[in-house]
Every structure is written in C-alpha cells, then in structure tokens.
Amino acid sequence: MKIIESKLVAETDLPLQLNVSFNKIFDLFKKYTDIEYAKHPYHSSAKKMVQLINKHPELNNGFSDYSLLEKYKEQIDLLLNPLFPEPLLLNEIKAASIPFSFTSFKFSNRFENILKNAGDNFELNVRNFEDDSMYIMACTFILSYVYGFNVDVKRPFYFDIPDGTTGTMKYYRTTFNADFSDITATKDAPILTEKDFKELLNNFDNIALWKEKFPPNSYIFKGFGLISLFDVTSEEMLSSIKANLLEGGKDLIPKLQSNLRDFYSIKDLKLGYSIFDNINTKICETQVNKSNSLILNHGTEINCDSTYFCNSIMQKVFKDHETFIISDVAEYGLKTNNNLFSQNLQKNNIQSIILIPIKATDNGDLALLEIASPRAYDLNSVNINKLKDIIPVFEVAVKRTSEEHQNILEATIQENYTSIHSSVKWRFYEAAEKYHAARQNNSNAKLDEIVFNEVYPLFGQSDIKGSSTARNEAIQEDLTTQLTLAITVLKDACKTERLPIYNELMFRVSSYLIDVKKGLNAGDEINILDFLGREIYPVFNHINNISTELSKKVSVYMNRLDKDLNVVYEKRKEYENSVTLLNDKLAQFLDNKQKQAQEMFPHYFERYKTDGVEYNMYIGQTITKNRKFDSLYLYNLRLWQLQTTYEMENLAFYERKNMQHDLQVASLILVHSNAMAIKFRMDEKQFDVDGAYNIRYEIIKKRIDKANIKGTNERLTVPGKIAIVYSQDKDAIEYIKYINYLQSKNQLGKIEFLELEDLQGASGLKALRVEVKYQENFDVNKTITFNDLIKEIEA
Incomplete structure (x- = not known):
C-alpha cells in the first residue's frame, strides 16, 4: 500500500492522539448482516467483511502504528473499496487520510498518477499552513464535535504539485470528509465551559491559551477521513496575476511569465509587452524598455506598415484593437513572404504567439501584450479563450500605469518636487537635467523616480510627555476662570437688580462650572462658548448700561478674553508658549548638530515638530555621489545619535526654568539593522x-x-531615561558599547534590559532603557568631538 506521511506528523504537536480505525465502516457492514437485510445485495459481502474485521480487531479498535497500514493493506483495500468506486478511479483525485497529519494510505488511480508524475523526491505538504494554525484548527474541531461549540475557522487546504510531463506546477484545493471519525476526551482533558469558549474566541492568536484549554494528546481521535482534490490552477493563476499586477515592481514580468506558464502548462512560455504612441503615423516608438518586448528585437523604432507588420496585424491590432493569434509562425512567414516581423519571431525561436492590444489612454497610446511559445500550435485560437478572465485585469493595470505615466509627463521638476534635503539634492538635479535634455527630442520624456536603495534607517524622537493631558488641563483651567468671572458679574448684577433671571443664569453657569471641574468631554468647550454667546453676552450688554460699577465688572470679564478667540486663553497660552519654546530649542539644537554630522558622511535627514521633535535619517552608498560608504559611518552616526539624544535631554531639562508650564521630554531611539529602500x-x-x-x-x-x-x-518612554528599541541581540551589544562609553563620561547611568508587549503588526521587540545624568549647567557648546567618536568606534 502506498503511504504518504506529511512532515507535519513528526514535527507538530496536536491536542489529538491520532488512531486509525475502521469502526464506522465496521458498523455499516454490521448493519447489513442483520436478517432484515437478507435479500439486500450488500448482505453477503457485509457478512464477509464483518468476519474479516473480527479476525483483525486492530482494524476496529484503532492503532497509531502506521506500519500496520502496510501489514493490513489487503484487508483495508477490501474495506474501503466501496468508497472508491472503480468507474471513478481515473476521474476522482481522492485518498483515505488521517486528519491534521495528512498521512494518506489509499489513493484513487488518478491521484496515484499525479503523485508518480510529480517525481520520486516530491513530498505532499500543505501550502502556507503554520503549525500553530493546525493546532488551533484541531481544537476547533474538538469544540464542535465534543462540546457542540461551532467555530467557523475553515481554511481551504492547498497542495502545489509539480507536473513532471509539462514541467509546470499544478495547484489543488482539498475538501475533507470526516464522517468516518470519532473523538473522545481523555481523563486529562480539562472540561470546557461556555466561558472558556468565549475566552478562546477573543484570543485566536494566543497559542498558549489554546494549549492550556486543549493540552497536547488530551483527546483521542479514532477513524480516518477522505480527502478530495480539485484542480484550481486556473483560478490560482488568475488570483496570482491580479496580486502581481497590483504589487507591480521590477520583477513584474518574470512573475507574470511564471504565472502564465503554469496557467497554460507550457514550461518555456515567454511573456513580453511594448507600448506604442502615435499609432496613426508611420513610426511606432516604444515608451518602455525594449528588453521587455518579444517582437521589437531591441530596436529603437519600427515602421508601422507592411515592411514590418503585415496588413492583417496593422488592421486588427493597431486599428481595431483586437487580439491576433499566429498558431504557426513558419506558415505565417510563407503567407507574408517572410516579412521582417516573421523573421524576427523565428530568429527569437518563437513559433506561436498571441498579440493582445490594450488601449492605454485616450490620447492614442497602445499597450501590446505578447505571449509566445517556441512550438507551433501551443497557442491557438481555441486556448486564447482561457485568457478572457485575465485580459480585463491587464487592461486595468495598463490603463492605471499609463495614467500615472502621463501625470508625471505633464509637470516639470518645480511642480513635482518640494524642498529637498541637501544630501540628496544632487539626485534631483540629475533627474531634472536628464528630463529637460530628453524633452528636446522627445515630448514624452518623463522624470526619473527618485529611489535610494540599500540605505540604513535611524529614527529618534524627544516627545513631550503628557502633552494631551497638559493641554486638556490648560483648557479646563481657562474655562473655569471664564465661567467663574461670568458668575461674579451676575452676582453683582443681582444685588443691584433683583431679577430672577440672574439667579437662573447663575445656576446654569454654575452647572457648567461643576461639569468642567469634573473633566472635559469632546464638544464641551464649544457648547459652553455657544451658551455664553447666546445666553450670557446679551444680558451683559444690558448689565453694562445699569451702572458704572457694573460696567467695570463687565469690562474686567471682557478684558480677560483673548481678542481674536473671544475666550480666556491664559493657561493655554502659557502651555503653548512652553511647547513652542521647547520645540524651537530642540529643533534648533538638532539642526545645528546635523550640520556637523553631515561632515562625517552625507546622509538624508528630515525633522518634524509635533509635541516635541522627531526625525528620520538614512545613510548608505546611494545617498552620496562622490564618497565611498563604509559601515564605520553607520556606527559613528548611531553613536552620534545617542550622544545627541542625551544632549537634547539636558537641553530640555535646562529649559524647564524658562517655561511658564513645566514640561518634560521622553526620548526614544529605534534601531533597524537591515538596509532598505x-x-x-x-x-x-x-x-x-x-x-x-x-x-x-x-x-x-x-x-x-x-x-x-x-x-x-508601564510605558517604555519615561522622562529621565532614553529608550533604545531593537529586535536583534547584536544591536543591543553594539549599543551597550556606546552606553558604556557615555557612562565613562558620566553622562548616562544604570541600564535596564526590557521586553515589550506585542504591538499590532510588530512583535518580539526588546529595549534598553538607560538613565540620563543631567548637568546642572548644561552648555550646548561642550559636546564630544568627532575625533572622540571615531576613536570609540575604531576601538
């Protein structure tokens, strides 16, 4: 018996003890042995099957030793033959299998042929299915079967199986029939409640929790399953083509070519494309790299007439925008007197080709998709129909690309680029010069994309801690002041004019005041100001005319209001002035330090003012035009960043005495060792x-x-400490060396080694957090010199 055992069996824990058993089949046969089925056509064979199983109780009781599958091959074949009807053996792709391990032991003939064709070294493994996912899926199976809690986490299983005949890959989706299986809990299995069920629903990714509720091997599986495979190569390739078109990138054509090879089962199929403009003239000048085209032979230009293309192609492709198929290039050459097009195809070993025209834009540009094979009739008027679902996807992608291209062509460098950092300005000048030079001869010239590959990022920030809370407290204090002043005016007015309306208004203002003191909610400030403007200020106009004394009280109130905003803006102004002062000081200091850092090695730098200062830096060979990059410069810049962060901490600490509102910063450095673009x-x-x-x-x-x-x-970032976030231990080792150096200068203190809670989209992060030793009389001019930094790195 052919047995295929997946790697999952040996490498993956499961909450199930997997036992092969044919008990459900036995029960079915046993049913037909009853006297009431004496005339049933299954009666006689069922009696023989029951006798067979009684002779081999392991088949009924179950076993986990998969070698017994071979020992009982003959008996198992007899038992399962009814599930594998002979007329369907060459049609169905089916096997008997053990769930969650994908160990299969009986196959339909077609399945066996597919596996044989895949090669001796092929291993049948599920695509893109992680061990944890398999464990959790087994748990949900138990939840449904044992406890009646249904959880729909069904994911289709896919097998990628090579086709040895065509040299391409086939893709199969599977279904699983578990009717012949049973699950029971062991004495070690925890009893699950609805509360446990709800907890699991809220923690799908917490594998530790699932293993707590479903310990490994805590349930027993008895039986087997049936898996059926369905060829979904066309659907998979259509999906992959769509994904690749959306992703784009420099490898787009090779990726699409690989997709189409599997789609057509032609291992050496070729894909190319070209874009033509001015198609109504005699010259078709391509806008794209000639190496992408199969039909242009890397030429500069071609004549769009019968000297290159035949009249049929000119009419059908370039005028009617219809697909053109040449099933036999040699025969086509005879019909066209071996025109230049047919000669070029045969020179490039193309014997059948499909040309698919796609109108790119409304201005006449035409994209030509070229699909070719080195054999005649591999591509023909019949299998062109397989592309019907794909061509619309290509059309959308081509039109989108063409529109983006046209947008770039319509603007000059001044319209496309804003202020550019000095370290990369040379690249923009280079692109601008190339663009304007090309415009002299080609109205369709376009600006180059500005990309810097293989650069190392550095990120840092000095963030004002509690800025949102401080801002809200300032608003709260200002509103409290304004409402209290309003109550004072109304109280004095009530003493002069005993009108009930004053008391009613004082009550309403007091209610707002009580609410403000409790805390602010969204919209509270707007509602209060609207109330004052609508209800109080008209009354103040009346009070202003009662007496000189009351007029002075109203004037005191109005003078406390900001003239532009018409609100009390005292505490907020103190806060914002403090934020502005701190931001300006930090930004100016960082900018000055950056001018010095650029002398080490040119690197890209951008800075932002928020509630504090944050910045990005990128360093690498592609950033500079004339200097050779060495990793020494990266290490030097990292040490410079740490030292500068320490100095910014001291600057912020020193400026606290100059601020109306006491503010502190918390500093952060993010370390990323891999180069990027x-x-x-x-x-x-x-x-x-x-x-x-x-x-x-x-x-x-x-x-x-x-x-x-x-x-x-506890938050990672706190005042008085610098947090250095990293993901690789080698980064920590590097930064500990820098910290030790600054500790020797009495600038940094104790180090903490921390692990961080997982973030959405990022896990496994760690951090060093080091104490800042503030200088009482910090001097921005007294810093570590470049020579000191270089000596430390070289040491």
Whole structure:
C-alpha cells in the first residue's frame, strides 16, 4: 500500500492522539448482516467483511502504528473499496487520510498518477499552513464535535504539485470528509465551559491559551477521513496575476511569465509587452524598455506598415484593437513572404504567439501584450479563450500605469518636487537635467523616480510627555476662570437688580462650572462658548448700561478674553508658549548638530515638530555621489545619535526654568539593522520606505512610543531615561558599547534590559532603557568631538 506521511506528523504537536480505525465502516457492514437485510445485495459481502474485521480487531479498535497500514493493506483495500468506486478511479483525485497529519494510505488511480508524475523526491505538504494554525484548527474541531461549540475557522487546504510531463506546477484545493471519525476526551482533558469558549474566541492568536484549554494528546481521535482534490490552477493563476499586477515592481514580468506558464502548462512560455504612441503615423516608438518586448528585437523604432507588420496585424491590432493569434509562425512567414516581423519571431525561436492590444489612454497610446511559445500550435485560437478572465485585469493595470505615466509627463521638476534635503539634492538635479535634455527630442520624456536603495534607517524622537493631558488641563483651567468671572458679574448684577433671571443664569453657569471641574468631554468647550454667546453676552450688554460699577465688572470679564478667540486663553497660552519654546530649542539644537554630522558622511535627514521633535535619517552608498560608504559611518552616526539624544535631554531639562508650564521630554531611539529602500512619493512630496517588507518598520515607528513593558502597564518612554528599541541581540551589544562609553563620561547611568508587549503588526521587540545624568549647567557648546567618536568606534 502506498503511504504518504506529511512532515507535519513528526514535527507538530496536536491536542489529538491520532488512531486509525475502521469502526464506522465496521458498523455499516454490521448493519447489513442483520436478517432484515437478507435479500439486500450488500448482505453477503457485509457478512464477509464483518468476519474479516473480527479476525483483525486492530482494524476496529484503532492503532497509531502506521506500519500496520502496510501489514493490513489487503484487508483495508477490501474495506474501503466501496468508497472508491472503480468507474471513478481515473476521474476522482481522492485518498483515505488521517486528519491534521495528512498521512494518506489509499489513493484513487488518478491521484496515484499525479503523485508518480510529480517525481520520486516530491513530498505532499500543505501550502502556507503554520503549525500553530493546525493546532488551533484541531481544537476547533474538538469544540464542535465534543462540546457542540461551532467555530467557523475553515481554511481551504492547498497542495502545489509539480507536473513532471509539462514541467509546470499544478495547484489543488482539498475538501475533507470526516464522517468516518470519532473523538473522545481523555481523563486529562480539562472540561470546557461556555466561558472558556468565549475566552478562546477573543484570543485566536494566543497559542498558549489554546494549549492550556486543549493540552497536547488530551483527546483521542479514532477513524480516518477522505480527502478530495480539485484542480484550481486556473483560478490560482488568475488570483496570482491580479496580486502581481497590483504589487507591480521590477520583477513584474518574470512573475507574470511564471504565472502564465503554469496557467497554460507550457514550461518555456515567454511573456513580453511594448507600448506604442502615435499609432496613426508611420513610426511606432516604444515608451518602455525594449528588453521587455518579444517582437521589437531591441530596436529603437519600427515602421508601422507592411515592411514590418503585415496588413492583417496593422488592421486588427493597431486599428481595431483586437487580439491576433499566429498558431504557426513558419506558415505565417510563407503567407507574408517572410516579412521582417516573421523573421524576427523565428530568429527569437518563437513559433506561436498571441498579440493582445490594450488601449492605454485616450490620447492614442497602445499597450501590446505578447505571449509566445517556441512550438507551433501551443497557442491557438481555441486556448486564447482561457485568457478572457485575465485580459480585463491587464487592461486595468495598463490603463492605471499609463495614467500615472502621463501625470508625471505633464509637470516639470518645480511642480513635482518640494524642498529637498541637501544630501540628496544632487539626485534631483540629475533627474531634472536628464528630463529637460530628453524633452528636446522627445515630448514624452518623463522624470526619473527618485529611489535610494540599500540605505540604513535611524529614527529618534524627544516627545513631550503628557502633552494631551497638559493641554486638556490648560483648557479646563481657562474655562473655569471664564465661567467663574461670568458668575461674579451676575452676582453683582443681582444685588443691584433683583431679577430672577440672574439667579437662573447663575445656576446654569454654575452647572457648567461643576461639569468642567469634573473633566472635559469632546464638544464641551464649544457648547459652553455657544451658551455664553447666546445666553450670557446679551444680558451683559444690558448689565453694562445699569451702572458704572457694573460696567467695570463687565469690562474686567471682557478684558480677560483673548481678542481674536473671544475666550480666556491664559493657561493655554502659557502651555503653548512652553511647547513652542521647547520645540524651537530642540529643533534648533538638532539642526545645528546635523550640520556637523553631515561632515562625517552625507546622509538624508528630515525633522518634524509635533509635541516635541522627531526625525528620520538614512545613510548608505546611494545617498552620496562622490564618497565611498563604509559601515564605520553607520556606527559613528548611531553613536552620534545617542550622544545627541542625551544632549537634547539636558537641553530640555535646562529649559524647564524658562517655561511658564513645566514640561518634560521622553526620548526614544529605534534601531533597524537591515538596509532598505526609500522612494520619493510624488503625491505626498516626501520620502517614504519602498516595498511591502519595509512597511513593518514604519508601523513600529508610529506605535512604539505607546508601547508598554511586557507584563506591566508601564510605558517604555519615561522622562529621565532614553529608550533604545531593537529586535536583534547584536544591536543591543553594539549599543551597550556606546552606553558604556557615555557612562565613562558620566553622562548616562544604570541600564535596564526590557521586553515589550506585542504591538499590532510588530512583535518580539526588546529595549534598553538607560538613565540620563543631567548637568546642572548644561552648555550646548561642550559636546564630544568627532575625533572622540571615531576613536570609540575604531576601538
């Protein structure tokens, strides 16, 4: 018996003890042995089957030794033959299997042929299914079967099986029939309640919790299952083509070519494309890299007439925008007197080809998709129909790309680029010069994308701690002052004019005052100011005319209001002045330090003022035009960053005495050791990381300052300490060396080694947190020299 055992069996824990048993089949046969089924066609065979199983009780009781599958091969085949009807053996892709381990032991003929065709070294493994996911899926199976709690976490299983005949990959989706299985709990299995069930629903990714509720091997599985495979190569390739078109990138054509090879089962299929403009003239000049085209032979230009293309192609492709198929290039060459197009195809070993025209824009641009094979009739008028679902996807992608291209062509460098950092300005000048030179001869010239590859990022921030709370407290104090002044005016007016309306208004103002003192909610300030303007100020106009004394009281109130905002703006102004002072001091200091740091090695730098200061730096060979990059410069810049962060902490501490509102900063450095690419985003007029892999870095940057220390509610960033976040231990070792150096200068104190709570989109982060030793008389001019930094790195 052919047995295929997945790696999952040996490498994955499960909450189930897996036992092969044919008990359910036995019960079915036993049913037909009853006298009431004496005339049933199954009666006689069922009696033989029952006798067979009684002779081999292991088949009924169950076993976990998979070698017994081979020992009882003949008996198992007899038992399972009814589930594998002979007329369907060459049609169905089916096997008997043990769930969650994918160990299979009886196959339909078609399944066996597929596996044989895959090669001797092929291993049948599930695609993209993590060990934890398999464990949790087994748990949900138990929840449903044993406890009646239904959880829909069904994910289709996929097998990628190579086709040895065509040299391409086939993709299969599976279904599983568990009718012939049973699950029972062992004495060690915890009894689950509805509360446990709800807790599990809220913690799908917490594998430790699932293993607590469902310990390994705490349930017994008896039986087997049936898996059926369905060929979904076309659907998979359509989905993959869509995903690749959306992702784009420099590897787009090779990826799409690989997709189409599997789609058509042609291992050496070729894919190319070209874009033509001015198609109504005699010259078709391509706008794209000639190496992407299969039909242009890397030429500069071609004549769009019968000297290159035949009249049929000119009419059908370039005028009617219809697909054109050449099933036999040699035969086509005979019909066209071996025109240049057919000669070029045969020179490139293309014997059948499909040309798919896609109108790119409304101005006449035409994209030509080229699908070719080295054999005649591999591509023909019949299998072109397989592309019907794919061509619309290509059309959308081509039109989108063309529109983006046209948008770039419509603007000059002044319209596309904002102020540029001096370290990378040379690259923009280079692109601008190339663009304007190309415009002399080609009206369709476009600006280069500005991308810097293989650069190392540095990120830091000095954030004002509790800024939101401080701002709200300032608003609260100002509103309290304003409402208290209003009550004072109304009280004095009531003494002069004993009108009940004054008491009623005082009650309403007092109610607002009580609410404000309790705390502010969204919209409270607007509602209070609206109330004062609508209800109080008209009364104040009346009070202002009663007497000189009351007029003075109203004037005192009005003079406390900000002339532009018409509100008391005292505490808020103190707070905002303090924030502005601190931001300006920190930003100016950082900018001055940056001018010195650029002398070490040119690097990109951008700074932002928020409630505090944050900045990005990127350093690498591609940033500079004339100097050679060495990792020494990266290490030097990291030490410079740590030293500068320490000095900014001291500056913020020193400026507390000059601020009307006492503010403190908390500093953070994010370490990322892997090189990445940054790209100038034309729409946002700024640099950003390029590529899906680097998005995680951006996610961490945005969320890390809100991170807590693992197992606590304590924030990582606190005043008086510098947090250094990292993910690789080698980074910690590097920074400990820098910290030790600054400790020797009596600038930094005790180090803490911390683990951080997982963030959404980022886990496994760690941090060093080091105490800042403040200088009483901090002097921004007394800092560590460049020579000191270099000596420390070289040491």
